[in-house]
Amino acid sequence: MTGETEILEPKGSGFLPPYRILDLADEKGVFCGKILADMGAEVIKIEPPGGDKTRSWAPFYHNEIHPEKSLYFLYYNTSKRSVTLNLEHSDGRDLFKRLVKTADVVIETFPPGSLKKLGLGYDHLRKINPRIVLASITAFGQTGRYAKYKSSDLITMGMSGYMQVTGDPDGPPLRLGNEHSHFPASQYGASAILAALYYRDTQSGKGQHVDVSVQEALLTYYLEQVPAAYWLHHKQNVTRSGLNSPVLIPGGLYPCKDGWVSMLVATADEWETLARWIYEVKKNEDILDPKYKGVLYARQPYRDVLTAYFMDFTVEYTKQDFFMEAQKRGLVALPANTPEDLVKDPQLTARGFWVELDHPIVGKLKYCRGALYSDDMPPPGRAAPLLGEYNEQVYCREMGFSLGELTSLRSSGVI
Amino acid sequence: MTQPRKKVLNNSALKGVRVLEVGLYIALPLASRMLASLGAEVIKVESGKALDAAWFSPTWSPGLNQLEFRQLKRSATLDLRNPKGQQLLKRLVAMSDIFMTNYGRDTLARFGLDFPQLKEIKNDLIILWQTGLGGSGPYGGYKAYGQLIQHACGISTMSGTPDNPGVVNAAYSDYHTAIFNTTAVLGALNRRRITGNGTLIECPIYESGVCTVGPALLNYQANNIKAIPSENRHPFAAPHGAYPCKGDNCWCVIAVFTDVEWESLCRVMGNPQWTREAKFATMAGRLRNVSELDRLVGEWTRGYTHREVTTMLQREGVASGIVAKGEDLATDEHLKHREFYREGTYYTANPQKKSSEWPTAGPGYYTSVPIQFSETPCTYGPIPRPGQDNDFVYGELLKLSAEEMKTLAEEGVFV
DSSP states (O other): OOSSOOOOSOOSOSSSOOOEEEEOOOTTTHHHHHHHHHTTOEEEEEEOTTOOGGGGOSOBGGGOOOTTOBHHHHHHTTTOEEEEOOTTSHHHHHHHHHHHHTOSEEEEOSOTTHHHHTTOSHHHHHHHOTTOEEEEEESSOSSSTTTTOOOOHHHHHHHTTTGGGBSOTTSOOOOOTTTTTHHHHHHHHHHHHHHHHHHIIIIISOOOEEEEEHHHHHHTTSGGGOHHHHHHHHSOOOOOOTTBOSSSSSEEEEEETTEEEEEEOOSHHHHHHHHHHHHHHHOOSGGGOGGGOSSTTTTGGGHHHHHHHHHHHHTTSOHHHHHHHHHHTTOEEEEOOOHHHHHTOHHHHHHTOEEEEEETTTEEEEEEOOSOBOTTSOOOOOOOOOTTTTHIIIIIIITOOOHHHHHHHHHTTOO | OBOOOOOOOTTOTTTTOEEEEEOOTTHHHHHHHHHHHTTOEEEEEEOSSSOOGGGGOSTTSTTTTHHHHSTTOEEEEOOTTSHHHHHHHHHHHHTOSEEEEOSOHHHHHHTTOOHHHHHHHOTTOEEEEEESSOSSSTTTTOOOOHHHHHHHTSGGGGSEETTEEOOBSSOHHHHHHHHHHHHHHHHHHHHHHHHOOOEEEEEEHHHHHHGGGTTHHHHHHHHOOOOOOOTTOBTTBSSEEEEEOSSTTOEEEEEOOSHHHHHHHHHHTTOOGGGGSGGGSSHHHHHHTHHHHHHHHHHHHTTSOHHHHHHHHHHTTOEEEEOOOHHHHHTOHHHHHTTOEEEEEEEOOOTTSOGGGSOEEEEEEEEOOSEEESSSOOOOOOOOOTTTTHIIIIIIITOOOHHHHHHHHHTTTTO
């Protein structure tokens, strides 16, 4: 065992300093580690010896069920390294503690109190490494009466009220697709970690525990609806409004030949332009009636009749044609893109949004570069890791175990 | 509701960091508001005449939303079309760490504030430029609103049903962008600490949203699969959805992932005869008969309030929750315990009057930053009227004399 850490890859070439982050997160926080890894942090995904549970999650590459072919795993773990480690095993926990000594951050999403029970709570970790930042991302936070509630994407979507404002007024509350609840909390988690590291490195020299609640994060993703304040003022509840805004006419989604287009008119001039365009195409004289003229809210009393006119009109176009024609006329309309549209989108392609990454099993696919562009920020450079791909590098070359010791750690179920 | 706390100055994560903000609407102001809560000094430079549309939100109490977007900021009014105003802004840039804007680049260039010019003023400046569809590419010059961009980002077509996409009554892509903005800036601060270098980062709303489409982007490439809208259902969980409860527009959510959870649910429901039918005995069977299952579970939930269902099921280890309405959120004990909603006063904007004469309104309610830091708790406090801090910004920071201030005011530089 050597005390020295051998540096095997050029470090510090990313945007972020090469902070070492131990990533224990499940789906609630997997995007948090991805954000930081894609920005250049050294994120080590710690998987149980049988592999992270999301390796068995659909969809799969070529629909072949295989732990290295889950597209879910591949998407959310770019730029990370993988080691296996069994936290249920006492030797595994010792090994984890040794990793904590070398790390800046631990990200975890276990039910509150679980790490403490394993002897790995924040109070234990900071004794091992006072500089460690522990980020906990859980459904309802570390404290309060719901802290131990069982949860999932759907449950936090409901408990945050997000579903109360999604869907048709007459229909059931809806959730957003792609387990959307996990994004806000993961984003806040990434910001929280970077703030805690900045504080550590400029002021205190010490880490801290940050507690992110998925429910609260979601509650800050529809602030303009002010649901609590609305109730306190009106003793009524904000609710779902369907495909279109109840007050902005037009505002929302309208049907096209091949899907949906979104459109919103803000100014009186924009209304003039739209009304004339509709008249051109549909010869609808009523649309030119002066009573419809005006800014934002002017058309609110005529919602039903105008919405019928719009639907009759937009359906004459494909969503892309409508988008292009609207923009040409100085109106704001955008297609409701599908994932296919996005992969083929000329804007994203021209911007260099797609980054081709090669994976030893599934080969090359185009991944998102991320939300941020900077000349100083190289795009993600590595596809998701194979299960335990970095065991030898981390345990042997960095921590000094021999290959023989690695084999015995493996056979005793520690890694 | 929690009363505003006195600002704690000695352990703020971003003590000593100065942010200069020139921007409008939601995503950019919300990002810098979070930085203010983390302890940065945020100076918002704005027009006191052409007011941010966010001042008029929500329509029933204009100004209330600004409790979210102006927390703890300093506000200085400045006419950026005036060359003297531009000179003052440059002097503020010289003493700031971060410059955040969502102005178009052509507008900034017209003001002599394009990015290379800013970098000349301060070499290690961190510049965050937030855009809509992106600052370049074929759609780079297109007009767009955050409320519509979210539909271009892909999630709408993955929510609800093909005939009826799931639409949120809010501009959620703006919020993704807001928190990517903070991540970008915090990452850049950490990087500057090590390298001494500033940077320029662009954060578009479009890409911020597309990143959240996730594995579906790979699934289209690998398997030519067009995403199927998810409704409230789940490929390996049933029951999984929103169910009607006693009361007006009252719903609960239930998610059953395992047979053990199913048995617990049956027990809570009193083991009615139908739960013993063979077709519901396995997950595969429940998924095959999901419509009937949902109907039967809904018949049971109708007999109870959403809170009663949640309490009964959580006690037995079944993931469940309420679909929270404003009333539920405003009175929720868990959120109260976590001090999530806070109380503050705000101002009713009136473009015809000086901002110092705007009437005070309130109390209004706003949300905490959904991160609890053990060492550097976020701070909260008042919001500024436009121009409220002119004396501080121009007098104390820029050290203009009273006479200079008076002359500039007469020339209309501070409007």
